[in-house]
Amino acid sequence: MSDLASLFIVPTPIGNIQDISARALAVLQQVDLIAAEDTRHTAKLLNHYQISKPCFALHDHNEQQKSAGLIAKIQAGQSIALVSDAGTPLISDPGYHLVNDCRAAGVNIVPLPGPCAAITALSAAGLPSDRFSFEGFLPAKEKAKVDTLTALLEEPRTMIFYESPRRVLDTLEQIVKVMGPDRRVVVAREITKTFETIHGAGAAEMWQWLGEDENRRKGEIVLLIAGHKPDPHALPQAALQTLTLLVKELPLKKAAAITAEIHKVKKNALYKWGLDNC
Known part of the structure; x- marks a missing residue:
């Protein structure tokens, strides 16, 4: 020393x-x-x-x-x-x-280097580990939790959270609603302890699996969510949000043109999306 x-x-x-x-x-x-x-x-x-x-x-x-x-x-x-x-x-x-x-x-x-639950869980999760973000604890209140997950919807890196056993089922339910039932998640609980469990599945399947047995959600929990993999043909969420706002004040054609210029995407694709969703 x-x-x-x-x-x-x-x-x-x-x-x-x-x-x-x-x-x-x-x-x-x-x-x-x-x-x-x-x-x-x-x-x-x-x-x-x-x-x-x-x-x-x-x-x-x-x-x-x-x-x-x-x-x-x-x-x-x-x-x-x-x-x-x-x-x-x-x-x-x-x-x-x-x-x-x-x-x-x-x-x-x-x-000094040493134990860290987030890194230990990541090393065994089977999710991409070359880039990741540590997000700590999600908010306890539902609206704040949904807002946080929505803000992370297009985060491309693996996301790591700490979660309470009492809230993990609700959190998985919100992940299903915000990020979709197939978004890959991993629950790592009781790491390095006697009942250590590391289980991965789609969000909806994980919600069901955790709900089947109370023991599966006991103890210290690290929750990992796979990063967003964009569809090369999909329109960016930010562009859709802009279009949705603009069509409240402008004709769809004009709103699509302005949105296309702001976000550098195809006007026709925005117009078509607007016809179906606005």
């Missing part, structure tokens, strides 16, 4: 307690203080590896207020390890404000 007082970003196991690196254990043994999302949860890990260090609770509700004090400790020569309950801190977990404030204050930050 560096002699320079630092903030160490330390990933912890997402399930299997053996999934922690030798370097992470060495850092936890040598720092002066551990900033933990839940000190009770972190205590179980520390006790398992016989590490005795003072812990400080740092979570969503106090992070912005406490970061200045932690920075002062580092500037005074103490090193601090930042850990979350599971996985890599800051990835849908607390830590952003502390890290941002540390960088602004010129504090040395040392990130």
